[in-house]
Amino acid sequence: MEFSFDINYLFSERVTVLDQTLVPCRKSAGRPDLQAHVAKVIDELGIASAKAQQLTAPVTSASKMQAQRHQLYLLKDCKSNGGSGVVVGFLKVGYKKLFLLDLQGVHIEAEPLSVLDFYIVENLQRHGYGLELFDFMLKHKNLEPVMMAYDRPSPKLLSFLAKHYCLTQSVPQVNNFVVFEGFFLNRAVAQ
Numbered sequence: 001m002e003f004s005f006d007i008n009y010l011f012s013e014r015v016t017v018l019d020q021t022l023v024p025c026r027k028s029a030g031r032p033d034l035q036a037h038v039a040k041v042i043d044e045l046g047i048a049s050a051k052a053q054q055l056t057a058p059v060t061s062a063s064k065m066q067a068q069r070h071q072l073y074l075l076k077d078c079k080s081n082g083g084s085g086v087v088v089g090f091l092k093v094g095y096k097k098l099f100l101l102d103l104q105g106v107h108i109e110a111e112p113l114s115v116l117d118f119y120i121v122e123n124l125q126r127h128g129y130g131l132e133l134f135d136f137m138l139k140h141k142n143l144e145p146v147m148m149a150y151d152r153p154s155p156k157l158l159s160f161l162a163k164h165y166c167l168t169q170s171v172p173q174v175n176n177f178v179v180f181e182g183f184f185l186n187r188a189v190a191q
């Protein structure tokens, strides 16, 4: 995804972690022009992700990020667009208080880190960028993917999780979240 401004100046790292402040690095603090560019990138990504998932409205936007305690991992490719860089995609996660049905169908309360939105630009999908971004997040959070919940996962995300992390056995829930068998097995061991 190309922008009229310099992506490499805005995001110095290959993967940038953004929180509700929307400040990618120290040089952007107190710079309304750079903040506006960050907001523009997030809004455009949110719109593209919603379109890819055929959602009626984006679940990710700069204003939603500012209002919620989520984290957004943004991946760039520094070499494209004449050296200005392009945005490859993003992954948004956050803690969600959920009532889940365990393997016995008993309600339990949990607050797992959840995948809330995930998008790689169309022409770059199936090139391993999604895996790079997801693995970065797992290391950053020191977490196994089986311990996470997935909000309304698309068929592409379910295929991605099965391929890269062998997550196939989901446990039926009454909400839109998907969790896998190991979520409950590992919780039992940890308790």
Ligand code: ACO
Binding pocket: 049, 052, 053, 115, 116, 117, 118, 119, 120, 121, 124, 125, 126, 127, 128, 129, 130, 131, 132, 150, 151, 152, 153, 154, 155, 156, 157, 159, 160, 161, 163
């Ligand atoms: N059809 C089916 N499976 C796909 C597709 C596709 N078009 N694209 C990716 N995948 C899955 C497959 O398992 C694929 O392996 P394969 O090519 O051997 O079949 C694997 O992902 C490829 O892995 P990566 O290259 O690392 O993944 P990618 O960079 O494509 O990122 C992502 C995966 C984020 C799901 C991407 O395909 C995408 O943006 N899809 C559109 C938006 C979307 O559905 N996002 C998930 C929303 S749900 C949520 O966020 C909770």
